[in-house]
Amino acid sequence: MTLRVGFVGMGRMGLAHYAILNTHPEVTPVALCDQSKQVLRILARKGEVATFTDVDRMLAEAPLDCLVISTPSDSHAELIAKALERGLHVFVEKPFCLLPDDGKRVLGLLDGKGLVNQVGYVNRFNDVFLEVKRLLDGKVIGPIDHFKFEMYGRTVTRDQTGGWRAEHAKGGGCMYEFASHCIDLVNYLVGPPERVTGTLLHSIVSEKVEDVVSSSLLYEGGCCGTVLVNWCDPTFRKPSNKVELLGERAKIVADKYSYRVYLEEERADLGMVKGWNTRYVTDIAQGVRFYLRGNEFSRQLDHFVDCIQGRAERNICSFRDGHETDRVIHEMFEDARGGVR
């Protein structure tokens, strides 16, 4: 079955999603919605897609099977609700909804509809982190005792403090826009924490929002860990994630390009010796149908299509997963009470 897809929000991410799905043999993009007529005019210059500046009109007039939402985060909950009402499968950029209460309401709308729902936490589809997940699922490292997740980048620089990134209400700030990736990676690899403590929100260059997030995460059974995120570190050319997991039988240290496993015992079945074992992305990366920006971006959208076409067992990053990440984010804000310090 060919899927008819609509897109709302044609900014940087929307454009990438459109280009990736436009090359998918089972997908036909039929409608684009954005506030900028200039953007729409250029994207639709071949006359193959309908364009709208009003999302309600698009949903009413365009024959769609699914909707890809890449608008500012404060609009996600409302747009998802509208799409679900019309029986559309939905892919939404991260974070899912800004407020957990909105997320809960949206999850309620899903009940019984059998619609595919996915949030764009793209790290879940990264070659290295997929492999780390497989090692964890395969009980290679045993129960996790302690972890440390970090994320750095120079998304915000000293000369840039304005725009939507400078407002929490619009989904700006390091927590929503940047740290959410790191927190979601914790949820994906370790699971959502029982509670958070010692959360610190710190501003370096931004006036109204945090630039640094640090927090401790506690689990039932004694596991604990920390996240440390900074989105205005000029020494990083691209956003960089670092993951350290210490388990009963092994330790894993990973970033997007490589991972190292320290094993207490040899695992010949995995081709790993006792002690340190390093694997590089150049060895483990799997190609994708069409590459743009990184193969995880194509992989997550192809997974969305696979889910709709019934080829995937379960969604790797469902609304429920997105909601769990929203919940942890909300608890960190609550924990830091008083907001930006």
Add this chain to the structure above:
Amino acid sequence: MDRVIFGDNQFYGINHMSEEKARALSERFADFRDVTAVLDVAYDCGVRGFMLNSNEWAKDIVDYMRSSKDRYDDVRLYPYIPYPHKYANAVAEKGIITTLIDVVLSDNSAKGAIGMIAKGGQTLIGRDVMKLMELLVDVEMKIFRGMDVEVVFLQNIVTDLLLGLGFVDVLAAFSAYIEEKYGAKGGFMTMNLPYCVEQLATGGVERPVVCAAINRSGYLMNPDVAEYEETLKQGGFRAVAMSIFASGGIRPKDAIDYVCTQENMAAVVFGASSRSHIEETMGLIERTFNGAVERT
């Protein structure tokens, strides 16, 4: 086209295999004199083609080559444009079209060329994709003025985005514009060689120069090695291989044995930071690549 082209990624601290190696590289080339020293070694080893991204470093490198004209009397450049990181933050803030228009309008020569004031120019340029492309090319090509330019490559992020949008006509126009305005060949970097070659053919671009990662391990080769090998066998384009060592993941001899024995291979791009690596790689390519390092 030169059969061997010296790449520039190492100078900017780019390594696809490890963030640590990338950091070590950027430290290695913190002093510009270390960059020119490596360029000198490459030239002495017989390299005549140099690939440069249109960024601040390239400006210094080109200035260096100009000021050492006696030394670099037989050099051909293979620029790849644009420098995407320059645009990344602005694109997230303002959207891609506004960013591109702002870039063009902040460039004085472009303003003169289209003879308009900034305000009215916005909508006018935004309506004409081809004109916008031409103006952006001119902005990026400024730093290479007066140099012998053989091929101008479009960066893979742009090539692949335009392919994804179904704008192969813009790619064809890019190729024609480079030929007409710069007397060079328009080339395309891509992470999707088979798809790119197929689309360029439907777009009527004849025997395009296409630069892609080509290595035995399949790294950055989409969808896979088998389709790349099939596309290379079919031909109809001139292949330029990059990422041949997969950022160090493959032994030099194996890497070059593989790349140089593929069909329709016009040139090989490699980057290295030391004399021994440059000498070793040049030696291997000379021995494997039809015996001689000559222009094709």
